[in-house]
Amino acid sequence: MIGFNNISWRFVSVWRRNLIVYRKIWKVNFLVPLLEPAFYILAFGLGFQGLVEGLTYGGQPLTYTRFMAPALIGISIMYNAFFETTYNSFVRMYYQKTFDGMMTTPLSLEEIILAEIVWSATKATAAALIMTLVLGLFGFILFPQGLLIVPLAFLGGLAFGAVGMFFTGIIPSIDMFNLPIFLFITPMFLFSGTFFPVTQLPAWAQSVALIFPLYHLVELTRYCCLGLVETNPLISIGFLLGFALCFLVLGLWAMRRRLIK
Amino acid sequence: MEQGQAMATEAPIIRVDNLGKRFNGLVAVDSISFEVRTGECFGLLGPNGAGKTSAIRMLYGFSPPSSGSLRVFGLDVATDWRQIRSRIGVCQQDNTLDPDLSVFQNLLVFASYFGMPTRLAGERAEELLRFFALEKKRDAKVGELSGGLTRRLTLARALINDPELIILDEPTTGLDPQSRHLLWERLHTLRSQGKTFILTTHYMEEAAQLCDRLVIMDHGKILVEGSPTGLIETHVGRSIIEIGGADQDGLRNFLHERDVDFDEMAERLVIYSNGDTAIEQAIHEGFCSRQCTFRTATLEDVFLRLTGRELRE
Numbered sequence: 156m157i158g159f160n161n162i163s164w165r166f167v168s169v170w171r172r173n174l175i176v177y178r179k180i181w182k183v184n185f186l187v188p189l190l191e192p193a194f195y196i197l198a199f200g201l202g203f204q205g206l207v208e209g210l211t212y213g214g215q216p217l218t219y220t221r222f223m224a225p226a227l228i229g230i231s232i233m234y235n236a237f238f239e240t241t242y243n244s245f246v247r248m249y250y251q252k253t254f255d256g257m258m259t260t261p262l263s264l265e266e267i268i269l270a271e272i273v274w275s276a277t278k279a280t281a282a283a284l285i286m287t288l289v290l291g292l293f294g295f296i297l298f299p300q301g302l303l304i305v306p307l308a309f310l311g312g313l314a315f316g317a318v319g320m321f322f323t324g325i326i327p328s329i330d331m332f333n334l335p336i337f338l339f340i341t342p343m344f345l346f347s348g349t350f351f352p353v354t355q356l357p358a359w360a361q362s363v364a365l366i367f368p369l370y371h372l373v374e375l376t377r378y379c380c381l382g383l384v385e386t387n388p389l390i391s392i393g394f395l396l397g398f399a400l401c402f403l404v405l406g407l408w409a410m411r412r413r414l415i416k
Numbered sequence: 417m418e419q420g421q422a423m424a425t426e427a428p429i430i431r432v433d434n435l436g437k438r439f440n441g442l443v444a445v446d447s448i449s450f451e452v453r454t455g456e457c458f459g460l461l462g463p464n465g466a467g468k469t470s471a472i473r474m475l476y477g478f479s480p481p482s483s484g485s486l487r488v489f490g491l492d493v494a495t496d497w498r499q500i501r502s503r504i505g506v507c508q509q510d511n512t513l514d515p516d517l518s519v520f521q522n523l524l525v526f527a528s529y530f531g532m533p534t535r536l537a538g539e540r541a542e543e544l545l546r547f548f549a550l551e552k553k554r555d556a557k558v559g560e561l562s563g564g565l566t567r568r569l570t571l572a573r574a575l576i577n578d579p580e581l582i583i584l585d586e587p588t589t590g591l592d593p594q595s596r597h598l599l600w601e602r603l604h605t606l607r608s609q610g611k612t613f614i615l616t617t618h619y620m621e622e623a624a625q626l627c628d629r630l631v632i633m634d635h636g637k638i639l640v641e642g643s644p645t646g647l648i649e650t651h652v653g654r655s656i657i658e659i660g661g662a663d664q665d666g667l668r669n670f671l672h673e674r675d676v677d678f679d680e681m682a683e684r685l686v687i688y689s690n691g692d693t694a695i696e697q698a699i700h701e702g703f704c705s706r707q708c709t710f711r712t713a714t715l716e717d718v719f720l721r722l723t724g725r726e727l728r729e
Contacts, residue, residue: 168528175525176516256512258478259505259574260529261498416439416479 161263169262169270170277177278188282192227192289199223212352213383224295225380226349228286228304229311229373232279236312237340239275240319240406241332247271248323254414268410272320272403276312283308287380296380303379311372314395317402318368324409343369352385368398427490429454429581429612430475435484437470437636444470446636447484452581457603457613459623459630461715463723467636468616469509472585475614476506488581502530505574509585511566513558519569520545520554523576530577537576544572548602564595571599575606582606584615588622600625620716634723644715652717653677653690657699660684660707667703674698679721688713 177184200220207219247253257267287304290296322335346353346360347369353361364370371391378384384391428451437445445467452458460468473479474486477497486493488500514522520541527537545551548568553561561569567587574582587603588596603626607613617623623630624644631641640647648654659667660683667685671678676695677688684707689695696710 165529165531168525168531171528172514172517172525175521179516251515252510252512253514255478255508255510256514256526256573257529259476259501259508259512260526260577261502261531262529263498 158263158265161265162269163263163266165262166266166270166273169257169267170274173270173274174277184278184281185285188231188285189289191231192224192286192293195227196220196224196290196293196295210352212377213381213385215383217381217383221295221381222352222377223350224290224293225376226347226373228283228290228308228380229347229369229376230344230349231286232283232308232311232372232376233315233340233343233369235279235282236275236315237319239278240271240316241323241326241335242329244271244275244320245323245326245329245332248410248414249329258414264411264414265407268320268407269403272313272316272406275316275319276309279312279315280305280308290380297382300382301380304376307372307375307379310392310395310399311368311375314368314372314399314402317399317406320406321402321409324406324413343367347373348385349373354385368395371395426454428452429489430458430614431485431487431490432471432475433485435471435474435486436482437467437474437479438482443636445474448631448633448636448638449484450631450638450641452612452614454612455607455610456628457607457615457626459627460614460616460633461618461620461623461630461719462616462633463618466633466723468633469585470636471633472583472614472616476501476504476583502577503579504581504583505577505579506583507571507574507585507587509589511570513566513569513573515558518555518557519550519561522558522569523573526573527576532577540576540578544575548572549598564591564598567591567595567599568602571602579611581612581614584613586616586618588617588619596622620714620719624715632719632722639722640718647718648713648715652713652721653688654713655689655691655696656711656713656717657687657689657696658684658707658709658711659687659699659703661705664703667699670698670702681725686717688717 203219209216209218210222211217212222254264254267258264283304287296287301291298291301322332326332346356346364347367348364349369353364353370356364371386371394374384374386374391375388378388430452432448432450434447434449435445436443436447448471460471462468470479474481475488475493477493477500480494489503491500493500514525517525523541523544524537527540532540545554548571550565550568550572553565558566558569571587588599591599600622603613613626615626627644629641629643630647631638633639640651642650664685671687674695679686687699689699700708700710
């Protein structure tokens with residue numbers, strides 16, 4: 156049983172603990188989102204430009220790099236949040252026993268887990284903001300609406316952080332994270348309208364893509380960056396909210412089952 | 417001692433009634449009951465797997481009891497766990513220090529989990545660093561600390577909220593004698609400040625040193641309860657003779673005749689002579705041709721007598 160009545164603002168102290176650790180190596184933490192988009196844009200811009208003439212998305216003709224650039228932000232949100240609540244949270248939980256120590260204080264398990272998920276969303280937001288600014292310099296993002304990426308990244312971060320936490324709650328050992336990454340993250344990375352529009356896919360695959368949270372997240376990043384969409388943004392926001400809530404509950408349940416003995 | 421007796425009239429700080437814990441059908445704690453009074457040091461002793469840690473974890477609301485009741489400060493652990501935890505300090509058996517933070521940050525961040533104001537936390541952390549002689553390690557990484565320093569920091573961290581009750585789960589396991597004695601000294605100082613302790617250990621010397629009262633547990637049950645000296649007197653008497661070597665039939669007969677208690681080991685007899693000088697004299701003269709040790713009885717003798725001498729794991 157999950158105790159929702161066990162959740163209070165105290166969770167912020169755990170969030171702040173992660174922030175303190177993050178700030179220790181902030182230069183490294185900032186470097187990846189700073190350089191990653193530049194690498195991709197160079198590779199795809201220079202390398203692909205000659206191969207791909209351009210494409211149509213949301214009824215508009217786009218160059219390939221323009222189409223792909225917003226997806227990079229969505230992917231980065233997914234990776235940042237998911238890796239934080241899988242590998243990093245697992246290390247804190249299992250190897251460092253950080254949660255055990257916290258549970259001798261007035262913190263509840265629910266607060267600790269919630270803080271981890273909110274932290275993963277925060278980290279994803281920081282990365283997304285940096286990427287947005289870099290891509291903005293390349294001219295791939297319309298401002299000021301591009302700044303809507305910030306709340307969007309937080310929502311997307313919650314969704315992927317929560318699902319990561321659910322896997323952390325049920326996975327027997329840290330090596331087994333390969334499985335959800337291979338079966339869940341990688342297909343999403345490839346088939347969520349990230350590198351080509353899902354309209355290129357057969358009809359059945361298009362409907363499968365609709366249940367990918369990354370599809371909706373990328374749709375929304377494109378909406379923020381270009382003002383173009385295929386799916387109604389309200390549906391995408393609703394989907395991400397529902398997904399985040401659902402896995403928040405499942406994540407709390409799985410961690411409670413795992414840690415409270 | 418006087419202090420302990422003066423406070424005995426107060427309501428107990430911990431009251432455990434028929435507390436039980438089962439894990440998947442396995443009984444870890446089997447209906448135990450005890451009370452801890454304000455200002456005393458109470459010990460939970462027992463071999464590995466006796467249920468000590470399971471009992472301790474229920475005390476601070478880490479694991480929910482399967483049966484029985486548990487009150488700390490007169491509050492119910494099931495509902496008032498947050499309030500209870502804000503008034504206790506727990507030193508867990510595993511190292512749960514935060515390796516991503518420095519020594520000083522470990523104290524500060526831990527204080528924030530209690531909702532302590534930053535300034536107070538800073539002052540308290542400085543004070544604890546001094547108390548445990550950790551000032552020089554202030555900015556060290558936790559992973560670089562030796563076993564003794566790690567334990568000292570763990571105990572310092574458990575004291576950050578100035579707890580009334582301190583729970584110590586095997587506080588000195590794996591420490592060298594110097595570190596152990598330093599820790600004992602600090603615990604004595606804290607005792608004199610009126611703190612209450614509950615500790616688990618399988619070092620009998622430690623229990624005899626620190627505890628006013630203790631229980632010996634085995635297989636999830638409490639076998640006996642009492643003060644260290646009381647338990648020694650009741651269960652093994654004041655003195656012990658250990659005799660090794662072969663040809664002990666004569667000795668056995670002698671002991672049976674005189675109605676003296678003894679245990680048989682593979683190569684030795686452990687005789688509970690209970691300070692009876694006449695018996696001791698007779699044994700010394702009649703049977704001590706070779707390996708013969710006369711010594712005072714200890715808590716370890718009680719422990720081994722009650723929990724048996726065979727290996728547990």
